Structure formats: structure tokens, C-alpha cells
Amino acid sequence: MKLSIERSALLKAVGQAQSVVERRNTIPILANVLIEAEGDQASFRATDLDIEVVDEAPAKVERAGATTVNAVTLHEIVRKLPDGSLVTLTDDGASGRMTVEAGRSNFSLATLPREDFPVMATSEYEANFVCSAPVLRRLFDKSKFAISTEETRYYLNGVYMHIADANGGQVLRCVATDGHRLARIDADMPAGAEGLPGVIVPRKTVGELRKLLDDDDAEIAVSVSETKIRFAAPGITLTSKVIDGTFPDYTRVIPSGNTRRLEVDAAEFAKAVDRVATVSSERSRAVKLSLDEDRLVLSVNAPDSGAAEEELAVAYGDDALEIGFNAKYLLEIASQVDRENAVFLFNSSGDPTLMREGNDETAVYVVMPMRV
């Protein structure tokens, strides 16, 4: 194999590959990226057995072929090469080495045979549809903060993507929760998504997917089966197993009868929460919200370290209410609001609270109060 490729194209491809490989793994080949050269392009494939990413880049192929080298090492080398350089990768197949040449730099890397590289089996997908990058970005960006890290509830360690009924029609919906807060984000139903089986997209996949979604104009082809999900952007394909588990029935968690309505400027609210929470050194810092007639008082009382209070002018016209929340959760949901005011709907100090942006029902957050 011998190919020449632009440094920036190589850096992007290898960067994507090295972030998929597990840092600590016992199977040497899994630390490697599979490089295949044919026609006028090179492909770079990496996997951790759950996720596979394939990046294709135009290259000048002098001799077709394939080999595997350590992804992290190759990435480090390419990262340190001067911008704009042309990189030549050569593997003679016999020496067990691949050379990397750029300008006056010359590297020789140990290879492992391409036959040993595990390629994810292709499967039949039950739903294929196309979604624009900004739509997917919104679905996952606004839900991923609520993904659970608790391994005993592994079925919460991802974003549940499925088709749901809303307002008399169907929507493409992403839900994530860790039992303390929940995010439910809807998008218009894309053509072809009708047969979509509900799948739980793992946390790591959500992180990797994000790198495919930076280009606002990109159209992403999404394919879903019971066991796998594939995202194909121009030049790059991400395939992932989905979490084998049943996502809990979240619909009963979302309160529908909450009537006490608070409307507040989300940015001002977040800043105030952040300020008062400073005095508490506890791991889960509780902030108390005291509401009464267009007045919101945020307070923190940490017996060991101090107390803080801040008053905000808000729109609130219901009965007085005192309710406590974990400051971190409040900050996270408030930071999801970027256009309009945040609207909170409360029931009592012990019941889940709902938050949304203005009257936008396509992004809804639920947060469990704390005893204060």
C-alpha cells in the first residue's frame, strides 16, 4: 500500500478514529486503525467492538492495499506535522512496518495484519431516513446532559430515540433520564422513519456522533435496526450497537397537571442559581426557591459553610410555594433555554417539576425536587 494525503484530511480522519478506540484494552488490534487505499481515496476504520467509525478521504493512491497501525500514535504524529504538508503512508506488506513521511520527517510504525481487524457485520436496517445536521444536533445536544452514569440501570446510559405521538401527529423523539431529571426533545418526523424501532443510543456514541454534526448544511443518513444504528455524513460513517434493554415508560413521569406557573429569564435565573450555590460545599447543593406574587427568592443554607439569598423579579401569580432543587440540575436545564423565557410548572414541593422554553412543547424537561 502506498498513498499520499493532505495533512488536514488525514488529521480529521485519524482524529475521529483515535477517539473511538479504547485507551485501555487487552486486544492489541483494537488500538489500531485500519487504513485501506483504493481508487482515489483512503478509508480509516476504527472500532471498540460497540462503535465503528469509517472516515473516507481523497488520496493519491500509488499502490492499493491495506494495513493497521496504532491509532493514537498515528494521530499524535499527524497532529505534530506542519500544517499544509503532504503525508505519504507506505506499507510494503513484508516488513511489518508502515512508514509515515512528510517533508523531512520520517516515521516507521509497527503494523498488525488487516485480516485480524474486526469489521462490524453489516445488517439489515428497518428504517432509513435523512435528517439535517442541525435537527440531529438539537435532539441529542438538548437531551444528553440527562443521561445516567449509574451502571446498575444500564438502560438509562443512553438517549432513547423513537417515534412518538404528539399533537395528533407523529414525531421523532429523543429522551434521556437518570431518575433525577429527564429531557424529552421532539423533531418533525422525517420521511422514511415510520418503521423506526425505539433504540437506546449509548452515551459514547452520542459523543462521537456530535463530531459529525458541526456542518450546518450536512444531511445525515440515519439507519436503524433493533440492534444497531448508523449515521452517515459525507465522507464519514458511524455505526453503533444500541443498548440491549428496555427504556422505562417515561410518559407517566412527565407531569401533566402542574398548574403553578413561573416565567423567568433563563440566563438571569441560571446566573443567580450559580451565585447562591457558591456558599455550599456539599456534593449535591440544594437551592431553595421561594415563590410569591411575581417574586422569586433563591436561597442556600449550608450550616457548615454559610448562607446566600438572591431575589429575582419573575412572572408568578399562583399560591406561594417553597421548593428545593439540586443546583446542578437547575443550571443544566436552564442552560438548555436559548431563545425565550424559561417556564416552570410546579405542583407541590414534593412532586416533579416541568420546565420548557416559552410554550414550546418540543423540548420539555422534568426535574425532581429535593427535600430542603
Place this chain on the structure above:
Amino acid sequence: MPALCRDCLKTFDAGKRCPECGRPRVISHPELFDLSIAHMDCDAFYASVEKRDDPSLRDKPVIIGGGRRGVVSTACYIARIRGVRSAMPMFQALKLCPDAVVVKGRMSAYVEASRQIRAMMDDLTPVIEPLSLDEAFLDLKGTARLHHAPPAVMLARLVKRMEDELGLTGSIGLSHNKFLAKVASDLDKPKGFSIIGKAETASFLKDRPVRLIWGVGGQTQAALDKAGIRTFGDLLRWEKVDLVARFGGMGERLWHLARGEDRRRVSAHAPVKSISNETTFGEDTSDVDILDGHIWRLAENVADRAKAKNKAGRVVTLKLKRSNHSALTRRVSLGDPTQIADRIYRTARGLFDQVSDEGPFRLLGVGISHLSPASTADVEGDLLDPGASLRAGAERASDSIRARFGPDAIVKGRALR
């Protein structure tokens, strides 16, 4: 040289026998009346309580432990002569000492005896740090004027009272810090009274192995071995910075201990780091229902103790031991700390369900750690488990019923499995 008769408690100036009663149990040491930090360790405590309560056991080797299985928790001195040690698997102990009488522990009797000893120690000083039922540190600094006697005399009186009134013996280590006091109490067991004075500290430690240090177990020992450190003398050759570089925080402690320095105070309120409980089964089991019952009972016991201590834990640990004695532990962090048995049980059960090994198991343990005050516990509800707060409320209600009408007034059906 100041001297003290351990039988009649008379103090005098040197001599091999007591001038008053003529008995030979005399302790003499240049610093005898200057030292005030002591470690009291009962001699084969559980076994001694059993022998006291059942005189027919007096001349027999007695082992306390869970039936034929499990491990030796205490062996009497007769059994120890045959090589039986605590923490030894029972089958091995019985191989060494086939005629041993194995007694299943009577924890309530030990707790009672411990309480009586504690009351006697309370007469000596308010600064007592119990390490377990049968051992404690005591700091008697400044008590001489109150008692009209130096600490050494009061300690000799304590063990004499324990023997006369409770029929239990103990060994005393007296020194100028906790580390050395603990080392000393072990020097002359049983019924020992050993002193390590300031002047002799360096020469005493020099050739002793570093494993004397409380907390130096297998791993630290191996790391020390690798560095060529076996004795305190070896440690003295190391610079402090090098020890810290190699052993971290432990390195600094080692440097000081090598010089016989230990600045830890005897503290009546030593911080508790974890609360746990485990049980060894009568026979190995892989029956999920039986194991589940154990998980519940252990979780409830842990929760009871956490509630009594006003503590809550953020990490729940499940421990399992297979038939071949290999152990397996699983732990998980909760969002907020808990002291609710129901939550500890459900979390431990979740961990259990993730264990791919199907058993059989011989032991099961449940514990909580990363403790914090109870006021921060169980404050966050669970969206996906709306029943959790109801169950927590029911548990608090049962707690108050049990506080009023006794521990068996109300139990969960699960506990009967």
C-alpha cells in the same frame, strides 16, 4: 527505678518482689510514672467470655466461629498453642486442633462484657477510643491528681478489676503515643503489661519488622519489600521526600513512625468510614430467593446502624465469596447518600443481578461508604420510581414502631426468607 506491684498495686523503688505482698508480678521502668497513653487489649476476648460462662470449657481448646464453616473469629490460648489463629478458615483450624470445641458466637454476651469493661475505663479517663469490642486506646494525661495515682497504677487496677469482677483478662501497652502503645500491648500477651519509654524507643524499633505498623498489610508490605525495607532501621536510612515520592501520604507517616513519632490523638470520636455487615451461610447457596433474603437482612442491619450513627452513605458495596473462598465485590455510587434500608437493598440487589457468576456462594456482605451526615441523605426523589419515597416513609414509620415496641414488632416478609 520506679516499680509497681500488679497484685496489690503498691508502688515502690525497684526490686524483684513486692515489699508489701511478696509476690513477683512487678513492673519496673524508668519512665513508669511518666507515660500516659495506653492500649488495652482483652486476651482472647470472645473465648474468655465463653469459658467464664461455661466452666466445663475451661481446660479445652475453644474456637469461636460460625459452625464448621466460616472463619475463626477468636481462638483461646489453648487452641492458639496448636497453631489456630483468628481469621483462619474453620476447616483448617479443626485440622490443627480436632478436639476443639467450636462455639457459635453470642454477640449479645460480648457486647454486655464490653460495656462493663467500658464502664470501668470510663472511671479512669474520658478520653477513650474504642477500636472494637475488646480493645481501646486510653489517654490518661493529667489524671494523676484526680486519682491520686499515676496512670500506670490506674491501668494495673483496671485489668485487676476486669479479672476480679468480670473474670476476663487483658493486656496493657503503655507508651508515649498510640502506635507504640498498641505495639506494646501485644508484646507480652496474655495478661501482659508492657512499657515502651521515650528513651528506649529508637533502640526498641530498630530491628523490628515494619509490619508492626497498624495498617501495613499485604500490599504495603510487598511495596516495602520491593524497596528493601523490612525493619524500622531500614526506614531510617530513607529521606522523607523519597519516602513520600515512593509511598505517597503513607511515606510521610512511615518516616515519622520510624522515629517512634505518632501525633494522632486518642480520640473518643474516631470518624467512621464505612458501615457494613456480612454473613457466612450454613452451606453454600446459589438460591436467589435465599440470597435475596440475606441481602435484605444485611441491608436492614446496615441501615439500622447508619440511622443510629446519624450517617448516610453514597456508595453501596456488595461482596460475595465463592465456594473456593475467592471474593468478588461490586460497588456503585448513588446520586445522593442514603440510610434507607429499602434503597440500600435495591441497590445491592441491582449489583447482585449484574454479577454473571451464578454461585454457589458461601458469604454475602452489604455495606455503605463515603459517609456523610444524615441531613444530606435521601433528599432527591427518583422520577422513575415514584414508590421510593412512599417506601422510605413506610420504613421510617416502621422504625418508630420498632423503637417503641421492640425490634420484632414489625418486620418485612422479605426478612423471613
